[in-house]
Amino acid sequence: xxxxxxxxxxxxxxxxxxxxxxxxxxxxxxxxxxxxxxxxxxxxxxxxxxxxxxxxxxxxxxxxxxxxxxxxxxxxxxxxxxxxxxxxxxxxxxxxxxxxxxxxxxxxxxxxxxxxxxxxxxxxxxxxxxxxxxxxxxxxxxxxxxxxxxxxxxxxxxxxxxxxxxxxxxxxxxxxxxxxxxxxxxxxxxxxxxxxxxxxxxxxxxxxxxxxxxxxxxxxxxxxxxxxxxxxxxxxxxxxxxxxxxxxxxxxxxxxxxxxxxxxxxxxxxxxxxxxxxxxxxxxxxxxxxxxxxxxxxxxxxxxxxxxxxxxxxxxxxxxxxxxxxxxxxxxxxxx
Numbered sequence: 011x012x013x014x015x016x017x018x019x020x021x022x023x024x025x026x027x028x029x030x031x032x033x034x035x036x037x038x039x040x041x042x043x044x045x046x047x048x049x050x051x052x053x054x055x056x057x058x059x060x061x062x063x064x065x066x067x068x069x070x071x072x073x074x075x076x077x078x079x080x081x082x083x084x085x086x087x088x089x090x091x092x093x094x095x096x097x098x099x100x101x102x103x104x105x106x107x108x109x110x111x112x113x114x115x116x117x118x119x120x121x122x123x124x125x126x127x128x129x130x131x132x133x134x135x136x137x138x139x140x141x142x143x144x145x146x147x148x149x150x151x152x153x154x155x156x157x158x159x160x161x162x163x164x165x166x167x168x169x170x171x172x173x174x175x176x177x178x179x180x181x182x183x184x185x186x187x188x189x190x191x192x193x194x195x196x197x198x199x200x201x202x203x204x205x206x207x208x209x210x211x212x213x214x215x216x217x218x219x220x221x222x223x224x225x226x227x228x229x230x231x232x233x234x235x236x237x238x239x240x241x242x243x244x245x246x247x248x249x250x251x252x253x254x255x256x257x258x259x260x261x262x263x264x265x266x267x268x269x270x271x272x273x274x275x276x277x278x279x280x281x282x283x284x285x286x287x288x289x290x291x292x293x294x295x296x297x298x299x300x301x302x303x304x305x306x307x308x309x310x311x312x313x314x315x316x317x318x319x320x321x322x323x324x325x326x327x328x329x330x331x332x333x334x335x336x337x338x339x340x341x342x343x344x345x346x
Contacts, residue, residue, distance in 0.1 A: 016145075020048070020049050026101045026102075027100060028042040029059040031109075039073075040153075042105055043174055044177070045160075052164075059087055059088070060088065089115040089117070092118060093118060107129060108138055130150040132309070149192075151197040158178050176204075176210045180214045224260075240336060241272030246325055253280070255286055261288070266290045272295050275300075275328055277328065285318075286316050288313075300331050301313035
């Protein structure tokens with residue numbers, strides 16, 4: 011039903027713009043490329059809006075591969091290049107977020123009259139106003155999984171290119187940590203479809219590889235780790251130097267691999283000067299609830315927030331949120 015609705019909305023549009031969240035990750039960019047291909051199947055031109063500033067190493071590698079495909083790369087636009095294309099019949103598709111404050115360009119969102127939201131995060135209080143279609147599935151592994159299913163259900167679908175299929179598979183693999191978290195049967199069905207379409211698993215590994223400098227930077231962050239309470243591990247970056255959001259997330263993933271850690275929290279200053287917290291768990295701790303107490307959000311096992319405070323204040327607020335969460339959990343068990 012959603013796939014048919016998407017097809018109809020695209021047909022009624024003059025063109026399609028696709029936009030993810032700030033500091034895009036593989037899931038955001040992969041899903042954007044998938045929607046662009048979906049629009050192409052329906053016969054409409056589509057463009058992906060990408061940030062003009064610095065992005066993570068993995069995204070840079072993916073964009074570098076896209077640059078080798080002139081036709082595909084011509085569909086990548088900056089915020090300023092995309093704005094003149096907006097008219098009353100333009101369809102804007104927001105992927106991998108539903109929060110207006112997190113989109114790459116708030117101006118494009120505000121100007122667009124027809125907006126579709128496709129996301130795999132649980133709905134929060136902040137939400138894009140008056141979308142014409144919302145497809146949110148919190149139990150999906152990734153937005154790339156949802157977009158892949160939309161492509162599968164298009165009648166007479168033409169074949170994806172190797173790079174397009176690989177981009178979607180990379181989004182799934184990154185968000186599931188190599189099919190270990192939030193992975194259901196639909197996840198493997200989507201991955202199987204993409205593999206049949208020619209997705210290159212070696213190229214995915216190339217996108218995901220960590221360079222030596224970031225590995226050393228991550229090690230310095232994890233040196234400060236303390237086990238706060240009941241398996242809650244907290245690491246704070248040792249200086250005020252900015253760290254990329256992706257590196258903070260990777261550090262939280264790494265910390266979760268340690269014996270006895272139920273949930274990991276990594277605090278560091280972001281390039282925009284705010285303090286970011288990335289949270290991970292194996293499922294016993296709902297880090298989404300903890301991050302929502304700090305005006306963030308995400309999933310049961312994968313969540314984050316950004317705060318306008320310094321690292322020490324962020325750590326204090328985080329500990330208070332953890333205490334509150336553990337108290338609620340204990341009271342809930344006693345009630346049961």
